[in-house]
Amino acid sequence: MKTEKMVQSYEIIFYYTGYIILGMAFLMVIPIVTALAFAEWNPLCDFIISMSVTTLVGLGMIFIGRRTHREKAYVQWKHGLVVASLSWLLLMLLCAIPYSMSGHTESYLDACFDVMSGFTTTGLVLTQDLDHLSNALNMWRHMLTFVGGQGMVVLALTFMVKERNGAYLYKFYVGEAKDIELVPNVKGTARIIWKISMLYLAVGTAALWVDGMFIGLKPVSAFLNALYMFESSWSTGGFAPMTQNIMYYHSLSYEIITMVIFTLGSFNFGLHYAVWKGDRRELTRNIETKSFFLTSVSACLLTLLWFSKQNLYPDAVSRFRRIIFNILSAHTTTGLGSVYARQFALEWGNFGVLIMVVVMLIGGSACSTAGGFKGLRVGVIAKGICCEIKKLLSSERNLKVYKFHYIKDQVLSDSLVRSSALIIICYIMLFSVGTLIGTFCGYPAADSAFEAASVTGNVGLSIGITAPSIPLVLKLYDIIAMYLGRLEFISVFALVGFAGGGLKKQCEKLAG
């Protein structure tokens, strides 16, 4: 307790946030090496400047909070939550420097929009002339989405902070909405997450590389495209190196490989770990896989039924490529699109757009790279409703404990159902606000709802609204919605509360 009085909260927050920023500065080495390899001298300068600024900010913050390490300050829950949310905000500002310097964005805000879109694995883009981006900037864009998907706070702290008492790292972990413990040691958990991702990175990139050469890309270009598309698919991001997104490749095999990757990427890391450990029944028992299977198959069947009346995509292969690909891309919150944005509005009709809105909001699994409500919460609420009905219909003396399976058998407590419902309500409120702002700005209600669901669920599919020319208020809403949706509200609320509390104290000091 004595230590806590000596080291202020802001010092602890600055200290760990500084490390996270420093971690991202180190990652800028990769685009620098890419720029050197392809002799891209202007991007090289952009990244050297960006890396210098980011390193200075990181070191400055560690210097301000240096007493944290010396005094072995105790990290509280509020610190973990605030560090996670603050570092995402600061990194958005710092990682936007190379975007802004490249000249491909209209303003610094557009650059921040794209960085937040990358970090949150959304995939909406305001960067212009994507087809002529430098290799270094393309590498950076896709790296951001890959690192954001796995959890950059956890990555930075796991590899950069020496373990004193591993338990405190869990508080940062929860702040980044990845509250899972695969092994008792939090560092071990993060390393398992990275091991799973890196193995899939190797296999997925190799598969796309071979396929890329098979469809006519040159070896180097095929490799870079494979790497970018893997990073984008696995992290359920939705970025692509070309304006036409996945349609650029004109390949069924390329689309199937990305579908496999993004479906796997939307699974919980706990599920991957359980299956890899030998518990293969987890795939069929887990409440999230059951929930995902039911909702995705229902959405695909309903949309196929709808299109069978329209006669738009006449054969099975084009239905698979245009309908099922987009439904799964939306449901896993990936955002790779196999039709042009305006086709959703002009060809899919109100029913098709509504199905897309629903699946985008439901999203993928908890503790995965996906966004949305998450299958876990949908499953818990559905199970909660069933249990309530069972309770009403059974004898009053029956005190049955209801359970569900999620990695292990867990009790379906009232508090769990309540917290799941609260988060879903927050998502729906955020989605409603976005739809309101969109309609206020003059866009049709269905288009506004589609775009709001896409940013709230961190999906990245667009119906044609998102462009550099959209009103400022919509850009700001999109950035905030992507940020809130990704961090699942709580840590952002903690940051607002912490900043508000600090401001109030300062005002009281000045007044008194």
Next chain:
Amino acid sequence: MMDHRKNEFRGFAVEVFGVMAYLALLFLAAVFFQ
């Protein structure tokens, strides 16, 4: 150690082929609604 690696490889294969089977099921649905 070998068993551990084998388990991991099997788990990986089960996941990949499981998802491919799921996609094949959806393709069959597309054929059905043709």
